[in-house]
Amino acid sequence: MSRPIRSLTAGLVACRTCGLVSRRVPDTQPSYCSRCDTRLHQRLPGSAEKTLAWLIAAVILYIPSNVLPVMYVSGIGGGQESTILGGVLSFWRGGDWPIASVIFIASVVVPATKFLAIGLILWTLHRRSDCARRQRTALYRLVEVIGYWSMLDVVVVGLTSALLQFEGIGAAEPRLGIVFFCGVVVATMISALSLDPRLIWDVERNSEH
Amino acid sequence: MSVPENELIVCPHCDLLHRSAALGRHEIAVCIACGHTLARHQSFSVDQLLALTVAAALCFLIGNAYPLMTIDLAGMHTEATAWGTALLMLHGWAAVPGVVLAVSMFLLPLLQIALLLWVLSFARMQRPAPGLRAALVVLHRSRSWSMTEVFLLGALVAIVKLSSWLHVVAGIGLWALLSLTILLTILSLVEGRFWWSLAEASE
Secondary structure, eight states, rough: OOOOOHHHHHTEEOOOOTTEEHHHOOOOOOOOOOTTTTOOOOOOHHHHHHHHHHHHHHHHHHHHHHHHHEEEEETTTTEEEEEHHHHHHHHHHOOOOOHHHHHIIIIHHHHHHHHHHHHHHHHHHTTTSSSSHHHHHHHHHHHHGGGGGGGHHHHHHHHHHOOOEEEEEEEEEOTTTHHHHHHHHHHHHHHHOOTTTTHHTTTGGGGGG | SSSOGGGGETTTTOBBBEEEEOOTTTTTOOOTOOOEEEEEEEOHHHHHHHHHHHHHHHHHEEEEOOSSSEEEEETEEEEEEEHHHHHHSSSSSGGGHHHHHHHIIHHHHHHHHHHHHHHHHHHHHHHTTHHHHHHHHHHHHGGGGOOOOHHHHHHHHHHHHHHHHHOEEEOOOHHHHHHHHHHHHHHHHHHHHHHHHHHHOOO
């Protein structure tokens, strides 16, 4: 096996939609994949900036999504609004710890992991770090895989509101917090999709020369 | 460059060049630098994939025609379906999560099943499907936003959550959603190179 070559140094470019490898043409004119017609880019344009912008948007939206109530449930004894953490706590105290854990992981652990992981990758890119490239790429894949699971609470609130429609006995409706939370999930997903993990490998390792 | 370009695979995660190799049953090709799975052995034929897609289409129909769960309380009856839940939220500010739910839990899975049926039926007749390339591009782009499995887990959580103080009955729709999730997961393991080989065969 010959020494590993990257497509950047070989003068080649792979289509990000269909994977077809083409010869790179000078960047002065736009080029398109001959198989699927996707615009060819050596790297996603403005990747780090877009990722950071969507990450900041997600972190900002995360505050009202946790402070504001996500659901209102009315019963015979009056009504009660609940936040995401408040809901988790009431399930935990009621002994329903499996449900409490599932909602806690999907609504708190997953978004927090995404913030930290994307933040860490962006920070090391900014510092042009060449350490732990394989591990950082694995971290990127983790963000990709866990991405949409935080949508869980939006589904639960939606289904609960659809089912609990008994006027005077028990009724549920969504509250503003869920709108912000939905925004957090969408913003973190766009942030992860904007991130180009090949940038991690673009920093040449000093020891290789 | 001595190797022709169509025999090359570029790792999408680290940009390393690899020469593609034939894979045996249960074999996968992994990037030597970053560990990304570059290719999987394709064990399904077009006929088998079409059968899985038809099954997914039936599960989608059943899952949306019958309620996921129902509650009967004091002579009143409520039920939840995927589309009904999204529609219920489509007013006021709740329309934001409503639209996201409608797109990710209903419209995109429907679009994916329809496109797979279209592409695979023509592949079975060994004819190029009209709009094949566009269909494959849409299938690729929509994958990250199709969330059937999240909907399934959300439905299960909602049932357990409500059954602590109400009698909730799981409906046929829930079983159909479970089957649909399994079928779509199997179909999502079929990788891009197989689909694009259909486009090349039709030239």
